[in-house]
Amino acid sequence: MPANENKYGLKRSVPAPIKREIRKRVGFGCVVCGEAFATIEHFSPEFSDAHEHSPDGMTLLCGTHQIGTTAGRLTKEQVAHHNRNPYCLKNGHPWAEMNVATGSVPVVQLGNTKINASVFLKIKSRKLIWFTPNDDPNCPFLFNAVFLASDGKVTLEINENIIEANPENWDVQTVGRTIKINSAPQNILLELELLPPNEIKIKRAKWSYGGIDVDIHQDGLVETPYGSLMGGDIRAGFVGLQIGSPPKLGRFYNGVCKHVLLRRN
Numbered sequence: 001m002p003a004n005e006n007k008y009g010l011k012r013s014v015p016a017p018i019k020r021e022i023r024k025r026v027g028f029g030c031v032v033c034g035e036a037f038a039t040i041e042h043f044s045p046e047f048s049d050a051h052e053h054s055p056d057g058m059t060l061l062c063g064t065h066q067i068g069t070t071a072g073r074l075t076k077e078q079v080a081h082h083n084r085n086p087y088c089l090k091n092g093h094p095w096a097e098m099n100v101a102t103g104s105v106p107v108v109q110l111g112n113t114k115i116n117a118s119v120f121l122k123i124k125s126r127k128l129i130w131f132t133p134n135d136d137p138n139c140p141f142l143f144n145a146v147f148l149a150s151d152g153k154v155t156l157e158i159n160e161n162i163i164e165a166n167p168e169n170w171d172v173q174t175v176g177r178t179i180k181i182n183s184a185p186q187n188i189l190l191e192l193e194l195l196p197p198n199e200i201k202i203k204r205a206k207w208s209y210g211g212i213d214v215d216i217h218q219d220g221l222v223e224t225p226y227g228s229l230m231g232g233d234i235r236a237g238f239v240g241l242q243i244g245s246p247p248k249l250g251r252f253y254n255g256v257c258k259h260v261l262l263r264r265n
C-alpha cells in the first residue's frame with residue numbers, strides 16, 4: 001500500500017473544492033479553538049477506514065487538537081460535537097497570533113517596497129497598517145492592520161498581533177506561514193506572509209477607502225490612483241506611505257526614501 005493512500009486506495013490529498021467547502025462550513029478555523037492555521041481531518045470515519053473524501057465526515061483542526069485527537073485526548077464524539085458547533089461560527093473569527101521578538105524593528109513589505117515607520121500605510125486620514133510600542137519586554141511592539149474589500153467589508157484585521165479573518169469571506173486558506181483570502185477562485189483579495197520575528201510581507205492586497213483604490217499586484221507593484229510604487233525602501237519617523245491626503249504633504253509622503261521606484265500614471 002503506497003504511503004499516500006489507505007487500504008481502499010483512497011489518496012491522502014483532498015480535492016481543493018472539498019477542502020474549501022469544509023473550511024467555509026466551519027468558518028475557516030479549528031472547530032475546537034478557532035486557530036486559523038489548521039488542516040483538514042477525517043474524523044467519521046477516520047482516514048484509514050474512509051472509502052471517499054466525504055465532507056460530512058471531515059473537519060478542520062489545528063495542530064494541537066489534531067495531535068490530541070490522534071493521541072485519544074479528544075474523542076471522536078467530541079470532535080463531532082465541535083464540528084456541529086464550530087468555534088468560529090459561535091465566537092466570530094478564525095484567529096492566529098503573531099510572534100515578535102525583542103531587539104527587532106517592525107517592518108512591513110508592501111509588494112516589493114519595504115517600509116519602516118510607525119504608520120506603514122495610510123489612505124486619507126485612516127491608518128491601515130501601523131504598530132504600537134508595548135511595555136512587555138518579550139513582545140516590544142504590536143502590529144495592527146485593516147484590509148478592506150471594494151464593498152467596504154473588512155476581510156482581515158490585525159489587532160495587537162492577533163490576526164482575525166472575516167468568516168464571511170469566500171475562502172480563507174492558511175499554508176505554512178501564509179494566509180490567503182479569495183472572493184472567487186481566481187480573485188485574490190489578500191495574501192500575506194508572516195516573517196517572524198519582525199516582518200509582515202503583503203504579497204497581494206486590495207484596499208478601497210474613501211474613493212481610493214490601492215492594489216498590490218502579483219509582480220509586487222503597488223498601484224494607487226496617483227502612480228505606482230515599483231519597489232525599494234521607505235524609512236520614516238511617522239507615516240511611511242500616505243495616499244490621498246493630507247493635501248499639504250502631497251499625494252505621497254514617503255518620509256526619508258531610500259531608492260523608492262515610483263511610476264506616475
Ligand SMILES: [Zn+2]
Pocket residue numbers: 030031032033034035061062063064065
Ligand atoms: Zn484547535
